[in-house]
Amino acid sequence: MKSYDVAVAFFVVLVIVMMVIPLPSGLLDILLSFNITFSLVILLVAMNTEKPLSFSIFPSLLLMATLFRLALNISSTRLILLEGYAGQVIEAFGNFVVKGNVLVGFIIFLIIVIIQFMVITRGAERVAEVAARFTLDAMPGKQMSIDADLNSGLITEAEARQRRMEIQLEADFYGAMDGASKFVKGDAIAGIIITAINIIGGLITGMVFQGLDAMTALNRYVLLTVGDGLVSQIPALLVSTATGIIVTKAASEGNMGEGLIKQLTSYPKILLIAAGVLAFFAVIPGLPHIPFLALAGIFGYMGLSIQRISQRENLKEQEMRKEKELEEIRKPENILSLLQVDPIEVEFGYNIIPLADVNQGGDLLDRVIMIRRQCALDLGMIVPMVRLRDNIQLKPNEYVIKIKGVEAARGELKVDHYLVMNPTGGPIEIDGIDTREPAFGLPAKWITSDKKEKAEILGYTVVDSSSVIATHLTEIIKAYAHELIGRQEVKNILDNIKEQYPSLVEELVPKVLTLGEIQKVLSNLLRENVPIRDMVTILETLGDYSNITKDTDVLTEYVRQRLKRVITSRFIPDKKAHVITLDKNVEELISNSVTQTENGVYISIDPATVQKMISSLIDNINQVTRRGMQPIVLTNPLVRRHFRKIIETSLPHIPVLSYGEIDPNVEVRSVGTVKV
Incomplete structure (x- = not known):
């Protein structure tokens, strides 16, 4: 022992x-x-x-x-x-x-x-x-x-x-x-x-x-x-x-001992309050003055001393934190983080910060979540995370939407006002500040909250500032969806499809088509606002025609024809299409101008003829819109994608469809013809 x-x-x-x-x-x-x-x-x-x-x-x-x-x-x-x-x-x-x-x-x-x-x-x-x-x-x-x-x-x-x-x-x-x-x-x-x-x-x-x-x-x-x-x-x-x-x-x-002192002295204000109570007892007649005054002095001194010590420690911690941040910034490897570009950013001036601050009642973060859900249901793509940050270089009421680090849109808000628009397109007969709705450029007015009820009674559309940003951000995401879908996003979509349709994905990727080729097809669809939710149909179509051609533009046309019901529901929801067609001479001109090279397909039409073609189309569009109808261009399947490229810069939002992309049950009526 x-x-x-x-x-x-x-x-x-x-x-x-x-x-x-x-x-x-x-x-x-x-x-x-x-x-x-x-x-x-x-x-x-x-x-x-x-x-x-x-x-x-x-x-x-x-x-x-x-x-x-x-x-x-x-x-x-x-x-x-x-x-x-x-x-x-x-x-x-x-x-x-x-x-x-x-x-x-x-x-x-x-x-x-x-x-x-x-x-x-x-x-x-x-x-x-x-x-x-x-x-x-x-x-x-x-x-x-x-x-x-x-x-x-x-x-x-x-x-x-x-x-x-x-x-x-x-x-x-x-x-x-x-x-x-x-x-x-x-x-x-x-x-x-x-x-x-x-x-x-x-x-x-x-x-x-x-x-x-x-x-x-x-x-x-x-x-x-x-x-x-x-x-x-x-x-x-x-x-x-x-x-x-x-x-x-x-x-x-x-x-x-350590816990007792640390926890009892964590709140110096309590000691100061106790000192005040003791001092009050000291002046009450009949109570002993000296003990209460002595204790009040001791507790007051302790409270002030601990408060000063706490402030000094907080300053030291802040200085140490800043020094660590500077040291981190000085490290060479931290430069790599500066090379990363956020897919979607929203920067705003300091007056708009309350809209994004949950503690101040802002709901912009919740709206961003709903936008991502809406885009997933509408377009069938997973929208990347949206980064919200303030920017002191902007005007107080200004915001900027960036796509991959480049400005895509800009607008101004009045946080304490409501935006009013006339759904009929007529004048807005209510006092306010004239402006333009940033997402669609429609005439609008900013009104104060006391006029909101009157505007609603008059039948106007009234939205708050958060809704204005949310709507603008939604439209920008839809407009740039073809840029936001990359190979990694496509891989995530395919991995999700593979869980239920493994043979479909394994047959196509990477044996027949690469990930990049599928990404180009999906990007072409999103560029023209065609949803990609029906990935099974898209992949099956690519599997059927990829043995014939590897041209992603041609494969996109095959996919569009297979998605005719989706396209019809998208652009012709009431089953009645008022379309603008192309003159026979225009279609022949486009067909004869197509030049196939190793680097792709080019259209060799002189600029003057292109300008006449676009001017004729604009005249027809104006006539259709004045009659309250949605303009749609209907072309031959062989020239659809080429005509789309011709007008893409001038009229990016006009849908161009081919005869094979419209459901047979749709009633088609020609309301104009593009001529040169």
């Missing part, structure tokens, strides 16, 4: 022997002093322990301390009854602490016992009982959490084993504390019983065996008994306090 094992075993045997063998008064003084010191050490260790398991030996130590104290009670009782003297320590407590007054000493003894038994011991017992129950109930969940972390690779097998051991030790500790708290409770009860027995036994011994009168025997033996009770109950109070600290320490981190 090691030396400390021998020492502990010797100590336990000595405690048992003390109950049987009489001890001299000198040795008893040493042991009583050691008992007080030992209890004080236990209390200090409990206060400075960071977590309960760091003092896991405490339940056993509590039993040994209780047994040692009871052994000293037996030895002191033997000396008091046999010799009427139990050493200087007990006599000093009987004379000096209570000034030789038996009644005062007995009352103090009872108060200490009541505090220990009714307050500290009972509370510690309840806390230990609840902690043991909760710890045992939580064990299965903690074990499952460890298994989950182990299976996911967050911890190693050794770490899992260590955590399981800690859980087991924690359960054992709180279970042991639940039982060990009964030692403290029994010790308090035993102290009361032993004191009563000593008083009765002392009176009988003094009056019967030593012939003393009742008053002398009472003063002699009761004084020694009370002194003995105080000597034993003070260490018992220290140990029971340590028990309460240990079992109530589960929710705190660090030692008790």
Whole structure:
């Protein structure tokens, strides 16, 4: 056995022997002093322990301390009854602490016992009982959490084993504390019983065996008994306090002194308020002024000092944070982050910031989420994340929408106003600031909130500032959807399709078409506002015709014809098409001007003829729109894509369809012809 094992075993045997063998008064003084010191050490260790398991030996130590104290009670009782003297320590407590007054000493003894038994011991017992129950109930969940972390690779097998051991030790500790708290409770009860027995036994011994009168025997033996009770109950109070600290320490981190000072001084304003209350008490007539004023000064000084220290620490933290940020910026590898370009950005002036700030009631972030959902349902593509940021270089009410770092649109808002538009296209007969709706360029007015109800009664369309930005952003995303869909986005779409149609994807990619070729076809569709939600039909069409040609423009035409129902529903929802057709000479001119080269297809028509063609188309469009109809250009399938390229720059929003892209059930009526 090691030396400390021998020492502990010797100590336990000595405690048992003390109950049987009489001890001299000198040795008893040493042991009583050691008992007080030992209890004080236990209390200090409990206060400075960071977590309960760091003092896991405490339940056993509590039993040994209780047994040692009871052994000293037996030895002191033997000396008091046999010799009427139990050493200087007990006599000093009987004379000096209570000034030789038996009644005062007995009352103090009872108060200490009541505090220990009714307050500290009972509370510690309840806390230990609840902690043991909760710890045992939580064990299965903690074990499952460890298994989950182990299976996911967050911890190693050794770490899992260590955590399981800690859980087991924690359960054992709180279970042991639940039982060990009964030692403290029994010790308090035993102290009361032993004191009563000593008083009765002392009176009988003094009056019967030593012939003393009742008053002398009472003063002699009761004084020694009370002194003995105080000597034993003070260490018992220290140990029971340590028990309460240990079992109530589960929710705190660090030692008790550090946590106490840190948490009590975390709110210097509270100390200043307390100082003000004490100062108020000091001026109330009848109350002592000096104590309250002194305490008010102390608490006020503490509050101001802690506040200044806290401000200095905050400044230091900010300076350290700035230094770290500068160091990060100076690192060469951080330049790489500057090369990244966000797919979609919205920058705005400082007056528009409340629209994007949730804390100020802004709902722009929620609207962006709805835009991404709407575009997914409408176009069938996953819109990249939209980055919102402020820009002090913009005007206060101005915003800019950027696509891949390049400005795509710009607009101005009045945050505290509403935008009013006339759905019939007529004038807006209400007072306001004339403007243009940024998404479609329609005439509009900004009105104040008090005129909103009047505008709605007049039948006008009234929208708030967030709706204006959301609508503008939606239209920009649709206009630039063909740029936003890249190879990575296409791969994500194919991976999603592959879960339900694995053979379709595996047959096509990468054996027949590359990811880039499919991306070009999808981009061509989105460029002309054709949804790509029906990816199964698109992939099947590409699989059918990719053996004939690898030209992505030609493959796009095949896909468009297969998507005739989608295109018809998109551009001719009422099944009645009022179309602008191409003159036969125009179609022949375009067909004869197509030049096929290694780098692609080119149309060689002189600019003057192209301008006549576009002017004729614009005249027809104006006639159609004046009649309140949606203009659609209908062409021969062989020239559709070429005519689209001719007008793409001048009239990008005019749909150009071929005869093969319209559902047979649609009623087609020609309302104009493009001529040169």
